[in-house]
Amino acid sequence: MNKTKEKRRFVILCLAPAVILFAIFMIYPTINVFLMSTLKWGGFSDIKEFVGINNFVILFQDMNFIRAFQNTIFVIVVVTVFTLALAILFAAILVREKLKGQNFFRIIFYIPNILSIVVIGAIFSAIYDPSTNGLLNSFLSLFHGDGWIGVQFLGNQSIVMYSIAFALIWQAIGYYMVMYMASMSSIPAHYYEAAELDGCGKIKQFFMITLPLIWTNIRTTLTFFVISTINLSFLLVQVMTTGGPDGASRVLLFYLYDQAYNNASYGYGMAIGAVTFLFSFLLSATINKITERDELEY
Numbered sequence: 001m002n003k004t005k006e007k008r009r010f011v012i013l014c015l016a017p018a019v020i021l022f023a024i025f026m027i028y029p030t031i032n033v034f035l036m037s038t039l040k041w042g043g044f045s046d047i048k049e050f051v052g053i054n055n056f057v058i059l060f061q062d063m064n065f066i067r068a069f070q071n072t073i074f075v076i077v078v079v080t081v082f083t084l085a086l087a088i089l090f091a092a093i094l095v096r097e098k099l100k101g102q103n104f105f106r107i108i109f110y111i112p113n114i115l116s117i118v119v120i121g122a123i124f125s126a127i128y129d130p131s132t133n134g135l136l137n138s139f140l141s142l143f144h145g146d147g148w149i150g151v152q153f154l155g156n157q158s159i160v161m162y163s164i165a166f167a168l169i170w171q172a173i174g175y176y177m178v179m180y181m182a183s184m185s186s187i188p189a190h191y192y193e194a195a196e197l198d199g200c201g202k203i204k205q206f207f208m209i210t211l212p213l214i215w216t217n218i219r220t221t222l223t224f225f226v227i228s229t230i231n232l233s234f235l236l237v238q239v240m241t242t243g244g245p246d247g248a249s250r251v252l253l254f255y256l257y258d259q260a261y262n263n264a265s266y267g268y269g270m271a272i273g274a275v276t277f278l279f280s281f282l283l284s285a286t287i288n289k290i291t292e293r294d295e296l297e298y
Contacts, residue, residue: 036270043266055271068255091180109174121239124167128153157248183214
């Protein structure tokens with residue numbers, strides 16, 4: 001009995017620091033965001049006016065917020081689909097085809113992930129430069145002659161979100177590719193050998209063996225990636241476009257920052273933060289429910 005009590009005490013003592021830090025830096029700030037979202041407050045004054053749900057009423061009538069919300073959904077869908085699909089494809093090619101220099105490709109693909117998002121923003125700002133000095137416009141000018149007028153990749157409302165999405169995809173592919181390569185490498189080779197004897201081609205093997213056996217990993221990375229995309233899209237927009245042109249590239253967290261710190265509407269900004277938190281939570285729960293499958297063991 002004493003040993004059981006000692007074991008419990010030991011577990012509690014081990015967990016206590018992590019729980020305390022989590023409560024201080026995660027739970028308390030989250031609760032505080034919801035409390036401040038009910039205030040009309042500039043963020044720097046002592047005058048705080050309680051307005052209840054009025055911030056949320058105004059929020060859902062705010063076309064700038066609605067546009068930022070639409071942009072966030074666009075980024076989540078496009079970046080998630082292309083990043084994870086390409087990461088799985090590249091991982092399958094490198095593992096199943098047993099290409100030489102696998103470690104070299106892992107390093108090359110992984111390098112963008114270790115770069116600061118600010119550096120990535122600077123790199124793609126240079127690539128998208130509308131003058132012929134920009135890498136992309138310089139390449140396109142080869143096919144259009146001297147009269148070529150550079151494309152405004154970050155200055156055109158119709159394509160600015162695609163330009164930002166491409167940068168996010170480039171940054172993330174390598175990280176998830178390496179994760180999927182590790183999962184695929186652990187699948188026993190005799191499964192594929194048996195499938196080949198039964199006449200299954202590589203594509204069918206991919207869908208019938210590879211995907212089901214790494215599905216748990218895909219579920220985990222999918223949830224993590226969606227949340228990280230919401231955060232990273234803010235940083236990239238802040239570096240590359242500051243929400244322009246004419247608000248076309250605003251995303252939720254950028255609009256939160258803009259209202260709270262640039263427009264001195266801290267309570268309104270926290271209302272945006274509360275909506276973003278609830279949206280992220282519900283989206284993660286929905287993804288987990290939709291992708292739920294019986295776990296396969298091998």
